[in-house]
Amino acid sequence: DAKTTQPxxxxxxxxxxxxLPCNHSTISGNEYVYWYRQIHSQGPQYxxxxxxxxxxxEMASLIITEDRKSSTLILPHATLRDTAVYYCIVRAxxxxxxxxxxxxxxxxxxxxx
Amino acid sequence: xxxxxxxxxYLFRKEGQNxxxxxxxxxxxDAMYWYRQDPGQGxxxxxxxxxxxxxxxxxxxxxxxxxxxxxESFPLTVTxxxxxxxxxxxxASSTRTGSDYGYTxxxxxxxxxx
Numbered sequence: 001d002a003k004t005t006q007p008x009x010x011x012x013x014x015x016x017x018x019x020l021p022c023n024h025s026t027i028s029g030n031e032y033v034y035w036y037r038q039i040h041s042q043g044p045q046y047x048x049x050x051x052x053x054x055x056x057x058e059m060a061s062l063i064i065t066e067d068r069k070s071s072t073l074i075l076p077h078a079t080l081r082d083t084a085v086y087y088c089i090v091r092a093x094x095x096x097x098x099x100x101x102x103x104x105x106x107x108x109x110x111x112x113x
Numbered sequence: 114x115x116x117x118x119x120x121x122x123y124l125f126r127k128e129g130q131n132x133x134x135x136x137x138x139x140x141x142x143d144a145m146y147w148y149r150q151d152p153g154q155g156x157x158x159x160x161x162x163x164x165x166x167x168x169x170x171x172x173x174x175x176x177x178x179x180x181x182x183x184x185e186s187f188p189l190t191v192t193x194x195x196x197x198x199x200x201x202x203x204x205a206s207s208t209r210t211g212s213d214y215g216y217t218x219x220x221x222x223x224x225x226x227x
Contacts, residue, residue, distance in 0.1 A: 034215050043203050043218030087155070091215065101216055103155040
C-alpha cells in the first residue's frame with residue numbers, strides 16, 4: 001500500500017470548516033483513499049473513501065486532486081466532538097483478498113471555542 | 114446491531130503471564146485483524162486472518178499468537194515472550210473482496226503489565 005503524509009496537528013474554530021490535507025504521491029491506480037478518525041481511547045471510525053471523484057456523505061466531503069496525488073478531508077462545520085486524530089490511508093480493493101490498512105500517525109485536529 | 118465486541122476493556126497482567134484478549138464480530142466479515150497502539154503512535158498490525166483456520170503475521174507478531182477456529186472469533190494471546198506488552202489493542206474486521214467501507218473496529222482493550 002502507498003504511504004501517506006499528513007501534518008501532525010491542526011486547529012480549527014468551532015463552526016468553521018476543517019480542511020485536513022493528505023499527500024499520497026505514490027498511489028496506484030487501484031488504490032482508494034480512506035479516511036478514519038480516532039477519538040481518544042476508542043477504536044478508529046470510518047469517515048469516507050473515494051477513488052478519483054469527489055465524495056460527500058453526512059459526515060464529511062473528500063476532495064481528490066485530478067492526478068490523485070493528494071486529497072483533502074473537509075468537515076464543513078466542525079464541532080468540539082470532531083476533536084480527534086484523523087488518518088488518511090490508501091488501500092487497494094477488488095483484488096480478491098482483504099488488504100491490510102497501514103496507519104501512519106495521522107493529524108491531531110483540535111476544535112476550539 | 115452488528116459490530117465487534119472486544120473484552121475486557123481493561124486488563125492487568127503480571128509479568129511472565131500469558132493473557133488472552135477476546136474479539137467477536139457478528140458482521141459476517143471474512144477478514145479479521147489485530148492492531149497495537151502505543152501512546153501518541155499510530156496503529157501497528159500484529160496478525161490478520163482472511164478466512165477460518167488461516168492467519169498471517171503482521172509487522173510486529175513476535176510475542177503474540179492467534180487462532181481462527183470460527184468466523185466470528187479471533188482471540189489474541191499476549192505471551193510472556195512479548196517484552197513490552199503494555200498497550201492499547203484494537204481488533205477489526207472487513208469484507209474480503211470488493212468495494213466496501215473498509216474496516217470496522219472494536220472499542221479496544223487496554224492491557225497493563227503490573
